[in-house]
Amino acid sequence: MTVLLEAHGIGKRFGGVQALKDVSLTIREGEIYGLIGPNGAGKTTFFNVLTGLYPRDEGEITFAGQPLALGSPHRVTRAGIARTFQNIRLFANMTALENVMVGRHARTKVDVGGAVFRTRAQRTEEAAIKRRAEELLHYVGIADRANDMAKNLSYGDQRRLEIARALATEPKLLALDEPAAGMNATETASLRTLIAGLRDDGLTVLLIEHDVKLVMGLCDRVAVLDYGQKIIEDIPATVRADPRVIEAYLGTGAA
Amino acid sequence: MDIFLQQLVNGLTLGSIYALVALGYTMVYGILGLINFAHGEVVMIGALVALAVMKLLAASGLPLPLIFLIALIVAAMACMVLGFSIERIAYRPLRNAPRLAPLITAIGVSIVLQQLAMMIWGRSYHAVPSLLPAESYEVLGAQITQLQLIILLVAALTMTGLILLVNRTRLGRAMRATAENPAIAGLMGVDANRIIAMTFMIGSALGALAGVLVSANYGIAHYNMGFMLGLKAFTAAVLGGIGNLGGAMLGGVLLGVIEALGAGYIGDLTGGVLGSHYQDVFAFFVLIVVLVFRPSGLMGEKVSERA
Numbered sequence: 001m002t003v004l005l006e007a008h009g010i011g012k013r014f015g016g017v018q019a020l021k022d023v024s025l026t027i028r029e030g031e032i033y034g035l036i037g038p039n040g041a042g043k044t045t046f047f048n049v050l051t052g053l054y055p056r057d058e059g060e061i062t063f064a065g066q067p068l069a070l071g072s073p074h075r076v077t078r079a080g081i082a083r084t085f086q087n088i089r090l091f092a093n094m095t096a097l098e099n100v101m102v103g104r105h106a107r108t109k110v111d112v113g114g115a116v117f118r119t120r121a122q123r124t125e126e127a128a129i130k131r132r133a134e135e136l137l138h139y140v141g142i143a144d145r146a147n148d149m150a151k152n153l154s155y156g157d158q159r160r161l162e163i164a165r166a167l168a169t170e171p172k173l174l175a176l177d178e179p180a181a182g183m184n185a186t187e188t189a190s191l192r193t194l195i196a197g198l199r200d201d202g203l204t205v206l207l208i209e210h211d212v213k214l215v216m217g218l219c220d221r222v223a224v225l226d227y228g229q230k231i232i233e234d235i236p237a238t239v240r241a242d243p244r245v246i247e248a249y250l251g252t253g254a255a
Numbered sequence: 256m257d258i259f260l261q262q263l264v265n266g267l268t269l270g271s272i273y274a275l276v277a278l279g280y281t282m283v284y285g286i287l288g289l290i291n292f293a294h295g296e297v298v299m300i301g302a303l304v305a306l307a308v309m310k311l312l313a314a315s316g317l318p319l320p321l322i323f324l325i326a327l328i329v330a331a332m333a334c335m336v337l338g339f340s341i342e343r344i345a346y347r348p349l350r351n352a353p354r355l356a357p358l359i360t361a362i363g364v365s366i367v368l369q370q371l372a373m374m375i376w377g378r379s380y381h382a383v384p385s386l387l388p389a390e391s392y393e394v395l396g397a398q399i400t401q402l403q404l405i406i407l408l409v410a411a412l413t414m415t416g417l418i419l420l421v422n423r424t425r426l427g428r429a430m431r432a433t434a435e436n437p438a439i440a441g442l443m444g445v446d447a448n449r450i451i452a453m454t455f456m457i458g459s460a461l462g463a464l465a466g467v468l469v470s471a472n473y474g475i476a477h478y479n480m481g482f483m484l485g486l487k488a489f490t491a492a493v494l495g496g497i498g499n500l501g502g503a504m505l506g507g508v509l510l511g512v513i514e515a516l517g518a519g520y521i522g523d524l525t526g527g528v529l530g531s532h533y534q535d536v537f538a539f540f541v542l543i544v545v546l547v548f549r550p551s552g553l554m555g556e557k558v559s560e561r562a
Contacts, residue, residue: 051442101425106444126425
């Protein structure tokens with residue numbers, strides 16, 4: 001399988017705290033790659049470094065054969081990495097459909113004159129944006145909520161909407177930051193179906209998750225972070241049995 | 256009764272101009288959380304640039320309404336450049352500074368523009384030629400001039416256009432997304448700097464329009480006209496709920512009507528002690544009353560701190 005993303009020697013400090021230290025990992029095309037670890041292990045920091053929200057202090061990231069520039073979130077998006085957030089960050093006062101349509105900005109031309117004078121090209125593009133956004137809402141299963149304000153959607157639907165919005169940027173890699181957080185068992189089960197479906201449709205998924213059961217059941221490969229360092233990267237069965245992982249989660253002596 | 260109708264007509268005209276200016280304040284506030292105190296000066300520059308164009312074309316023999324239209328367009332374009340420059344020079348470098356800093360630069364820009372206008376156009380009041388037909392109609396005992404009708408029409412069309420732009424187009428969507436969360440909008444491929452620049456340019460064009468209309472309405476333009484007009488329009492924006500487009504429109508029209516009616520009746524109400532030149536008092540009195548009872552303005556939502 002071809003490598004989609006290769007992170008090498010990633011380091012990130014916040015003042016005196018070394019949040020990430022020499023983290024290297026390889027994500028292959030078409031897999032679901034899980035990133036787990038105890039609270040504060042640096043998972044979300046890694047995500048933010050990867051998606052350009054935080055500049056990294058050390059290390060290189062190669063994505064689809066190209067070096068990934070530092071910072072600049074919208075360039076990361078254009079390169080083909082999209083993400084969702086642990087604490088949902090939708091445009092609360094826009095409709096579900098509009099939220100997804102904003103996601104199409106990464107892949108469509110910005111033409112100010114067209115927006116003001118409504119040229120034919122602009123109308124055609126606008127119609128295409130809307131059609132694609134509707135398809136995506138349908139894909140994640142919330143087509144019936146298209147015209148509701150994002151803030152009025154249920155928690156589970158907001159998560160789905162965030163995924164639809166991320167998909168609108170046409171990512172090669174979709175990074176999900178704790179998508180199951182706060183979900184009940186039914187919602188988690190249907191989320192699992194959705195993520196598996198994404199992979200079957202050819203997308204590569206990076207999944208950060210607390211729910212170890214979900215990760216182990218869904219991911220092709222899993223990496224474990226502890227105190228900002230990667231302690232293992234392997235298939236779920238091996239990771240689960242590794243004494244270092246058990247120690248990281250349960251403390252010394254448990255292994 | 257005819258005083259009431261007459262003042263209502265005058266108030267609506269004035270109010271629609273306030274509304275155009277208020278939109279400039281509220282759009283910038285909505286997207287940056289910044290009060291652009293230089294906006295009143297943009298309005299003034301718009302009026303004076305238009306006047307210069309009118310004088311330049313006066314001998315050209317072009318039809319008068321066409322001259323007016325050309326002056327209007329030139330003024331709008333000049334103000335778009337001005338608005339773009341103000342944002343670039345005075346606000347963008349302070350984007351992440353404490354909120355007080357851009358407020359001070361805004362006041363600075365306002366003073367600079369006023370002094371600049373004084374140097375170019377002098378301290379005197381300039382008479383604005385009446386290029387638009389001044390015939391008036393009598394409606395239920397009130398006089399309404401064609402100029403007033405044109406002002407109302409232009410303002411209504413412009414505001415409708417703005418609402419469509421913000422709610423129906425991709426640019427408008429990007430503006431709303433940036434207003435809600437610039438970081439996430441950026442992550443979605445929206446270039447926030449570009450959207451903010453566009454917002455300033457659109458607001459400034461509306462301001463130029465208002466400047467030309469108000470100077471045509473009163474037949475006068477001068478370097479200091481932006482100050483009180485800007486203050487009133489800002490009042491209107493706060494009255495309606497700052498950051499809210501509909502609020503700025505409502506606030507502007509309401510303020511204009513209250514002021515005109517106040518001016519019409521204050522003499523009777525106070526037995527002649529106070530005259531109509533106290534009309535400015537009404538604007539600010541209304542502002543205080545509304546803010547006491549509805550701190551977020553008539554159409555403003557409850558203020559919630561951004562995470």
